[in-house]
Amino acid sequence: MLLADIEAELTCWDGDDALWTEERFPVAELAHSLALRLRSPDAGARDFALDSVSADPGLVRIARSEGGWSVGFLFAPGVWSAPVAWEDLVAASRQFVHAVREGVASIGIDPAFLPEV
DSSP states (O other): OOOOOEEEEEEEEETEEEEEEEEOOOHHHHHHHHHHHHHHHHHHGGEEEEEOOOSSTTTEHHHHHHEEEEETTTTSSTTOOOOHHHHHHHHHHHHHHHHHHHHHHHTOOOOOGGGGO
């Protein structure tokens, strides 16, 4: 599957602090899943867990907490980003999807398989 074959290093940042880094992460799968979530009418009403064909279920999680939305990683249990507002999460997700689309295009692959957000 093409989505699972496009990997890159992914680091989750919380301000200036790197919470976790994965060297060969299925970034196209994450971008695709995030784009579909953002297009969903109930996107802000439910938590998110990456459903990957190439990695463990829930590898990346986005969960609502008292102060907003936090990002966690399966292989860093108990490590979550500081909560952010829904609008900030949406902006960061869109930025990630756009960056992956640009990266895919830069290696000669048509990014049309990644929904625009």
